[in-house]
Amino acid sequence: MKKEQFPIPEDKISDTMRDYLGEIYRLGQGEAWVSTTALAEELNVSGPASVRMVRRMHQVGLVDHLPYKGIKLTPYGKKVALLNIRRHRLVERFLVDVLRFGWHEAHDEADNLQKGINQILEDRMDELMNHPTTCPHGDPIPTREGVMPELGDKPLTVIPPGQKGKITRVRTRESKKLQYLAEIGLVPGANFELVNRAPFNGPLRLKIGQHEQVIGSELAAALWVVSPAA
Numbered sequence: 001m002k003k004e005q006f007p008i009p010e011d012k013i014s015d016t017m018r019d020y021l022g023e024i025y026r027l028g029q030g031e032a033w034v035s036t037t038a039l040a041e042e043l044n045v046s047g048p049a050s051v052r053m054v055r056r057m058h059q060v061g062l063v064d065h066l067p068y069k070g071i072k073l074t075p076y077g078k079k080v081a082l083l084n085i086r087r088h089r090l091v092e093r094f095l096v097d098v099l100r101f102g103w104h105e106a107h108d109e110a111d112n113l114q115k116g117i118n119q120i121l122e123d124r125m126d127e128l129m130n131h132p133t134t135c136p137h138g139d140p141i142p143t144r145e146g147v148m149p150e151l152g153d154k155p156l157t158v159i160p161p162g163q164k165g166k167i168t169r170v171r172t173r174e175s176k177k178l179q180y181l182a183e184i185g186l187v188p189g190a191n192f193e194l195v196n197r198a199p200f201n202g203p204l205r206l207k208i209g210q211h212e213q214v215i216g217s218e219l220a221a222a223l224w225v226v227s228p229a230a
Helices: 015-028 036-043 047-059 075-097 106-116 119-128 175-183
Strands: 063-066 070-073 164-170 191-197 204-208 211-215 223-226
Touching: 015 036, 015 047, 015 070, 015 075, 036 047, 036 070, 047 063, 070 075, 075 106, 075 119
Parallel strands: none
Antiparallel strands: 063 070, 164 191, 164 223, 191 204, 204 211
């Protein structure tokens, strides 16, 4: 496999830079401009610290940065971000499937563990798990070449009442929400029927198997689904 060439030596891209790039990708879905304020909040750092790191990454060609517009990944930055996301999600899968961590624990533990993993270990983990395509929360795992698979799913909140579907991923990092969703069976792969949705962002009533469950619109927004008829 041909080694990817970055604008700076790959060993000069720090773990902190990789974390920033991965978060920029997640916030902007790889394409949109992202504000430094939103980035600082997601990474739990101060605004000035976020701006300093963004300037450094801009200087070495990993991001574009325009005042009052925000940050956007360059093609090089996007590749680094995707490879960082790949490693993180593989580690999450390893923690849950092999080490038996709960899916609500996987994100924080993977943040710590992935920094000690090199490419050889990543490849061995991937092979051991038979090349998983999603993390425990259902998010797609980028390929070894840094390509993000497309799922074609959508938020549960846009599905009309009466439709059936399947949950593809759960887009929240909050431990208590993940624990609750697991308790009521709303996990990736679960089939559902949207029985009713109250107006004005009201609660949703779902049928899961033989049981019905009511959830609020905030929690529903974290559930992404595929629904053939929607």
